[in-house]
Amino acid sequence: MSAWYEMILKGREDDVRDLLPGVATDGERPLWGTEVDLHAGSFPEHLLGLLGARTHQLLFVPGTQVGPLVRAIQGKDEFELERVREITGGRFTFRAEAFSAEPAGKIKRALHAPLPEGVVLEGLEESEDFDPAAQGVELYSPAHAYTYRAQGTFLGAPPGIFEIHHTLSALDFVHQEKLELDGRLVEGEGLG
Amino acid sequence: MHESLGTLLPAWSALPFVGILLSIALFPLAAPHFWHHHYPKVALAWGLLLAIPFVWVYGATAVHEILHVALLDYVPFLILLGTLFTIGGGIYIRGSWRGSPAVNATLLLLGTFLASWIGTTGAAMLLIRPLLRANANRRHRQHTVVFFIFLVANIGGSLTPLGDPPLFLGFLRGVPFAWTLTLGSELLVVGGLVLAAYLVLDAWLWKRESIEVRTAPPGTETLRIDGGINFLLLGGVLAAVILSGVWHPGEVTILGIQAGLQNLVRDGLLILLLITSWTITPRPVREANGYSWGPIREVAILFAAIFVTIIPPLAILKAGEHGALAGLIHAVRTPAQFFWASGILSSFLDNAPTYLTFLSTALGRLYPDLPEREAILRLIAENGLYLKAISTGAVFMGANTYIGNAPNFMVKAIAEEAGVEMPSFFGYMKYSGLVLVPIFLVATWIFF
Numbered sequence: 217m218s219a220w221y222e223m224i225l226k227g228r229e230d231d232v233r234d235l236l237p238g239v240a241t242d243g244e245r246p247l248w249g250t251e252v253d254l255h256a257g258s259f260p261e262h263l264l265g266l267l268g269a270r271t272h273q274l275l276f277v278p279g280t281q282v283g284p285l286v287r288a289i290q291g292k293d294e295f296e297l298e299r300v301r302e303i304t305g306g307r308f309t310f311r312a313e314a315f316s317a318e319p320a321g322k323i324k325r326a327l328h329a330p331l332p333e334g335v336v337l338e339g340l341e342e343s344e345d346f347d348p349a350a351q352g353v354e355l356y357s358p359a360h361a362y363t364y365r366a367q368g369t370f371l372g373a374p375p376g377i378f379e380i381h382h383t384l385s386a387l388d389f390v391h392q393e394k395l396e397l398d399g400r401l402v403e404g405e406g407l408g
Numbered sequence: 409m410h411e412s413l414g415t416l417l418p419a420w421s422a423l424p425f426v427g428i429l430l431s432i433a434l435f436p437l438a439a440p441h442f443w444h445h446h447y448p449k450v451a452l453a454w455g456l457l458l459a460i461p462f463v464w465v466y467g468a469t470a471v472h473e474i475l476h477v478a479l480l481d482y483v484p485f486l487i488l489l490g491t492l493f494t495i496g497g498g499i500y501i502r503g504s505w506r507g508s509p510a511v512n513a514t515l516l517l518l519g520t521f522l523a524s525w526i527g528t529t530g531a532a533m534l535l536i537r538p539l540l541r542a543n544a545n546r547r548h549r550q551h552t553v554v555f556f557i558f559l560v561a562n563i564g565g566s567l568t569p570l571g572d573p574p575l576f577l578g579f580l581r582g583v584p585f586a587w588t589l590t591l592g593s594e595l596l597v598v599g600g601l602v603l604a605a606y607l608v609l610d611a612w613l614w615k616r617e618s619i620e621v622r623t624a625p626p627g628t629e630t631l632r633i634d635g636g637i638n639f640l641l642l643g644g645v646l647a648a649v650i651l652s653g654v655w656h657p658g659e660v661t662i663l664g665i666q667a668g669l670q671n672l673v674r675d676g677l678l679i680l681l682l683i684t685s686w687t688i689t690p691r692p693v694r695e696a697n698g699y700s701w702g703p704i705r706e707v708a709i710l711f712a713a714i715f716v717t718i719i720p721p722l723a724i725l726k727a728g729e730h731g732a733l734a735g736l737i738h739a740v741r742t743p744a745q746f747f748w749a750s751g752i753l754s755s756f757l758d759n760a761p762t763y764l765t766f767l768s769t770a771l772g773r774l775y776p777d778l779p780e781r782e783a784i785l786r787l788i789a790e791n792g793l794y795l796k797a798i799s800t801g802a803v804f805m806g807a808n809t810y811i812g813n814a815p816n817f818m819v820k821a822i823a824e825e826a827g828v829e830m831p832s833f834f835g836y837m838k839y840s841g842l843v844l845v846p847i848f849l850v851a852t853w854i855f856f
Contacts, residue, residue, distance in 0.1 A: 315821075315825050316824075316825045316826070319829075347441060347444070349444065349445065350441070350444055351700075352698050352699075352700040352702050353533065353697075353699065353700060353702065353703055353818055353821075353822065354444070354702055354703060354706065355529065355703040355707065355814035355815065355817065355818050356432055356436070356447070356703075356710055356817070357436060357440075357443050357706055358436055358440060358444075358817040358818065358820070358821040359436075359440045359441050359443070359444035360440075360821065360824065360825065362825075388827065388829040389829050
């Protein structure tokens with residue numbers, strides 16, 4: 217499993233997007249920060265970005281693609297490489313609360329499926345509550361007859377931690393805390 | 409109402425009323441299962457907290473007030489809601505559609521129209537499941553349910569006394585049935601803007617659905633209405649209510665309370681219609697709607713406490729500047745202030761008692777010395793804008809939060825059990841803050 221790098225570039229999103237197909241290798245592709253709910257730059261900057269302004273772009277790039285990407289932006293005025301960090305691990309907590317069997321089943325399957333390589337799930341707590349008296353329609357005392365709850369923390373290295381974060385993002389009734397990443401800064405000279 | 413009572417009662421005698429309203433608002437959020445199992449005890453406690461010292465201190469006057477509100481407000485209110493809920497719960501719409509923006513907007517429009525004639529609760533119960541079925545394959549569904557709450561569970565109910573409980577309470581107290589039809593322009597503007605906002609948002613999200621979702625065939629089940637005979641019974645409800653507004657055969661005295669014979673006839677007819685609907689509607693239709701007596705039981709228990717505890721604040725407000733709440737009378741003066749004051753309170757407390765509170769505030773300020781029915785007719789004739797502001801504020805702004813109107817929670821719970829992740833309490837308020845509040849500001853500018 218190769219290392220993954222967090223890269224913060226300054227540039228227009230479309231310009232960065234155009235660069236990426238040229239650096240993708242071995243079926244792996246760089247990941248946008250937004251795919252795991254992470255952003256570089258402030259909210260006003262994000263709004264400016266939607267209008268096509270040159271703003272901060274957050275990417276997660278497999279080690280094999282860092283060199284080609286750095287070389288691709290070297291000497292181009294529209295890009296500025298601000299920071300590169302090698303990601304050594306990450307974690308996020310989640311909680312889930314669903315009120316019928318179908319979405320609860322989807323969450324359970326996701327939690328109990330084999331985890332991506334290098335990822336562990338710690339502190340998993342699950343519960344199912346049944347309240348037969350809460351069956352049917354209520355106006356003033358709404359309560360669900362069935363409630364499934366789960367919570368826990370995923371830990372691991374990329375790309376597995378990204379993968380499980382992405383899997384849970386696609387499920388309704390699951391709320392993830394911000395993905396926290398550990399890493400060390402890498403000097404720019406040695407990257408190209 | 410004994411006018412002197414309002415000048416005698418202290419402001420803190422309204423505390424049990426505040427207590428029951430806050431209980432209804434906060435317990436479902438903070439402790440839903442405790443509330444589900446114990447709300448009758450909580451309601452009883454608030455009711456007794458008012459009734460025992462009230463009767464102890466004021467004796468026969470207090471008993472008369474309680475009987476008055478029970479016989480003239482509570483019982484007819486319960487009978488109408490029970491009848492509409494039973495008849496509405498006997499209709500089930502079958503059919504499979506693809507939840508495109510056009511289909512969704514059509515269902516919202518239909519619900520907005522129906523809400524005034526079968527009640528917001530009935531319309532919401534009738535249409536929420538077809539709407540959820542149509543959108544079962546869509547990734548973006550939450551906003552559709554939220555706009556359904558805005559339009560069908562609230563705003564649409566503004567056109568007749570059948571639409572929303574506050575308006576029926578107004579009708580019971582003397583607002584003519586046809587008067588609420590004059591709220592049509594407010595409904596058209598506010599409802600139209602909300603529906604337009606929905607269409608823009610849903611069209612944008614529709615483009616973000618997968619190609620499979622956007623091109624999926626709509627299914628094979630054709631449109632069919634089970635229990636359609638109940639629409640005829642709804643016509644009967646409408647006729648019975650209108651009859652009680654135009655026919656005045658005289659009065660009878662029950663337990664010392666004078667009641668219009670026409671109201672007794674109306675309530676008798678409504679009970680007959682309820683029984684007819686219950687008898688002739690096939691059980692599977694009701695099961696498909698998830699119908700039970702639970703909601704009627706909830707209304708019966710909680711509104712018993714509301715109607716008892718509301719006696720002091722209404723009496724004080726009707727006493728106007730001579731009552732202990734003169735500050736409120738002074739604070740709320742213009743129609744725009746009544747719109748927002750009744751609206752903001754209806755956003756967080758049940759809108760039926762809120763409507764009565766501000767109706768009494770207006771009567772206390774403008775016609776403190778007149779009997780209630782006469783004062784209401786004068787209010788309509790001379791200051792109709794005040795009643796429009798109170799009515800639309802109470803009905804429209806019940807949509808601002810989950811706790812503003814009873815069907816809001818019902819729709820949320822049904823949607824969640826159908827797999828739609830609904831926003832949190834504050835997440836819902838982001839929708840209402842971004843969509844409804846600007847539209848209500850526009851309505852204030854246009855109408856008040």
